[in-house]
Amino acid sequence: MRNLISQCTTSRSVADQIENVEDLSFVEDPTNLDNLKILDAAKVRKFVEEVNAITPEEIAGRTLVLAIGTGGTIAMKEHEVVGADGQKRKIKKPSLDFEDMFQKTESGLADEFLMKGLDALALDSSQMTYDHVHDLAIVKCYIEANINKKIAGFLIIHGTDTMAEASGHMAMMMGKKLRNPMVYTGAQAPIGKPRSDGGSNLRDALYTIKAMDADDKADVVISFGDGVVFAHGAQKRHNSNRNAFDSPLHELAGDLSTPGKLVNLVQWVRSRVEEASKPNIYGGYSHLLEVHSKMSESPQRVYDQIMHESVNGVILTTYGAGTADSEVVQVAAKAIKRKGIPGFACNPAALGAETEEKRKEQYESEAELERLGFRTVQSTTEIIRAKFELAIRRFRGNIAEVVEFMHGTNYIGEIPTGQTKRRSPLLRTA
Structure with a gap:
């Protein structure tokens, strides 16, 4: 060196x-919605008002999770359009509907979780940019600073093409100490399609958040297929298999391969703090x-x-x-x-x-x-x-x-150590 x-x-x-x-600057105030480049500040403020209006009776002992939707395959629906040649054809576009998505998971989840969703974007993730991550980071910080409810964590609905890199940028922006976990998930097939992995991924992401909340942990991870993957080591490894993501350098943050088993997290998942690091948010x-x-x-x-x-x-x-x-x-x-x-x-x-x-x-x-x-x-x-x-x-x-x-500098765990380096086999993709 x-x-x-x-x-x-x-x-x-x-x-x-x-x-x-x-080009070499960070956002001065990460909770100021005036710094948004793309997202609708009014929509975010309204969402916070709705969260603050939730009553104890509505929560009824359930785990409160705030979902931020960005689109992706999991939310894809077919839309009929008329082309320049006058011919009708069907195209797929993200169309977020949190209630519909929640209903397509296991019916009993509604008794255990209360999920409130913000449809921040409806984006094919191949179009995701640093500016989108920049805005999502500001939205997350604004929500944390202005809600009056205890939440278990944030669920980020995201497309798979750029999920590994986008979650990595988010992890770097958020820094070493987090108040609440951020769990990314998505699907290889739209949630309404027969045998889609969307429902099971959404379910497991919710249980991953619940496990972090119970253990007083807060980290940025991807919950997908058979594993919980640290964002700081994630790679997309397959375009159609349920195990789309893995971390070739790092051990998994948690195992999802055994049906009926609760999510057990490794001990080096970062601990939750009351006063988080000041985020270093960038775009461009x-x-x-x-x-x-x-x-x-x-x-x-x-x-x-x-x-x-x-x-x-x-x-x-x-x-x-x-x-x-x-x-x-x-x-x-x-x-x-x-x-x-x-x-x-x-x-x-x-x-x-x-x-x-x-x-x-x-x-x-x-x-x-x-x-x-x-x-x-x-x-x-x-x-x-x-x-x-x-x-x-x-x-x-x-x-x-x-x-x-x-x-x-091993800033957030991105350089594997003797404890965190991968020893177990990679997740199966064949």
Whole structure:
């Protein structure tokens, strides 16, 4: 890491190179709805009024959960449209209806849970941006600051395409200490479709929130299929199997594979606090360029992309043995050195290595990458992206501090430790 830092400290701060200094800023007041970029502030205020109007008789001893809907496959419904050619056709669009969704889970859940929902977005998650996460974070903070009811936690209904990365950004924004758990879930098939996983995922997410509440825990996780996955280690692993998500570096936060068994959480799920960390909420576009080593990738194109003014860091995704096209690596190294920006490497195959010996074999070629300025980060690409966006703003573009934070600080558990690293088999997807 000394080579990386010495290389970077001789350069200007990235802040000197960014014309719009707001690109390196956080939201000053995370509870101020005036800071919303996309969502409807009036709708959020009305939702809080409705929550505050809930009577003890209505709660009737049930667990109160606040759901924030963003759309996704779980909420998809068919709509008939007329195309430009005059022909009618059916398309799928998210159409949130919390009462309808709740009714499509187990009937007994209504006796145990009271779920109040805010339809914040109706979005195909492939269209999710940092600005959407920015707004959802503000909404969550505003709700917490203004409700007069004790809640068990927040349920985030989300599409699967970007759930891993969006929840990772949310976890980074919320910081180390949370007042209430945030549990993401969704589905591989619309909840109204026969044999959809939507109902069971929604049920298990509610029980995950209840388990956290009972244990006085608060973390950001994904509850999906057979497992509860930490947002700081989550990856989407399958496009149709019920076990869409897993965490190749981290042990699961909880197991959902046994029917009838309550959710047991691992002991390192973070504890709930009364005074949460001040959230570091950001939006805008990514400052980090992800470069994949692909056969016959144009080195010149890679160089030109890195040299674009919007790029302030590079992550190089390698092949399974930790290798990458040498021409691509050489030009990428030249570009990051010229700009004075950091380079990181991620080996997706090594993330799932079963043993230290296997991981060591896969990492042998990474010495050359490090010599050229690319240091391997032991985290998923999803959380690396989120951590970099936090770091580049937190340290106002000071690259030496950014590099030290990326490699030397285990901010919310994103770097696996001897206790948290994955030892159990990955969830079945076949």
